[in-house]
Amino acid sequence: MLDDPVSAILEGTGMIVRCPSLPLATYLGCFWAFPAEPPASVKTLPDGCAQFVVEWTGGASPAAFIGGPRSHPSHYRKPPLRKIIGVRLRPGVGYLLLRRPMCDLVNRRVRVAAPELTDRMARTHSVDERFDVLESHLSRKLAGLALDDRVRRAIRAVGESAGGARIDEVARQCGVSRRHLERLMRVWVGVSPKRLARVARFQALLGSVQNDAQTDWTERAAASYADQSHLIHEFAEFAGASPRRFYAEQRPDALPARCG
Numbered sequence: 001m002l003d004d005p006v007s008a009i010l011e012g013t014g015m016i017v018r019c020p021s022l023p024l025a026t027y028l029g030c031f032w033a034f035p036a037e038p039p040a041s042v043k044t045l046p047d048g049c050a051q052f053v054v055e056w057t058g059g060a061s062p063a064a065f066i067g068g069p070r071s072h073p074s075h076y077r078k079p080p081l082r083k084i085i086g087v088r089l090r091p092g093v094g095y096l097l098l099r100r101p102m103c104d105l106v107n108r109r110v111r112v113a114a115p116e117l118t119d120r121m122a123r124t125h126s127v128d129e130r131f132d133v134l135e136s137h138l139s140r141k142l143a144g145l146a147l148d149d150r151v152r153r154a155i156r157a158v159g160e161s162a163g164g165a166r167i168d169e170v171a172r173q174c175g176v177s178r179r180h181l182e183r184l185m186r187v188w189v190g191v192s193p194k195r196l197a198r199v200a201r202f203q204a205l206l207g208s209v210q211n212d213a214q215t216d217w218t219e220r221a222a223a224s225y226a227d228q229s230h231l232i233h234e235f236a237e238f239a240g241a242s243p244r245r246f247y248a249e250q251r252p253d254a255l256p257a258r259c260g
């Protein structure tokens with residue numbers, strides 16, 4: 001469930017999205033943008049990913065940022081007239097772009113010096129043009145780069161098992177010790193394999209729930225968690241509330257932002 005996570009809950013706005021071109025699909029989730037006019041309420045959720053974002057208001061110069069993975073939910077209110085465009089960086093890709101340990105960027109973001117990108121972005125007039133500019137920039141930056149194969153295999157094993165893979169077995173399949181795999185993952189992804197597995201399990205749960213009123217949480221817990229209290233505790237850590245409260249507090253216009 002790391003390929004198509006529920007990255008955020010949107011209230012008061014929609015999100016414009018576009019898939020990356022095929023050569024970039026192994027690096028990127030979708031490109032996304034918020035409409036400039038209405039304000040927006042965005043609750044971001046841990047999904048194991050980093051984000052590349054460009055934002056600006058009015059005649060101000062655009063600024064580019066890379067935000068690291070989140071360890072807990074956060075709430076953001078987009079001001080009216082703020083233009084924001086970004087793309088989800090699949091686990092490990094933030095390190096390819098920055099060459100800086102992603103564990104330093106957990107719950108943080110850093111400004112990226114990209115004058116050519118921001119100059120071109122300032123001259124755009126439509127969302128499609130902005131997507132084109134950002135995709136062209138990242139295509140050049142990522143050309144010829146690849147994740148460490150051990151990290152790539154670990155991310156795949158954790159994601160495909162929805163967090164159920166045993167970390168010792170994942171390390172064995174990757175040809176390294178568990179301790180060495182933990183160091184690799186903290187540098188490349190920002191979190192340990194165990195933490196990423198917990199995020200993957202949470203994301204699998206989010207993706208399986210369509211309507212809280214009809215959800216049997218005891219049954220859900222039996223599928224992946226030790227018991228219902230374990231599910232509720234972990235859900236609250238990553239979503240900020242128990243499952244029932246999380247869904248009850250959402251506005252009727254709330255939309256899950258899925259950005260595979």
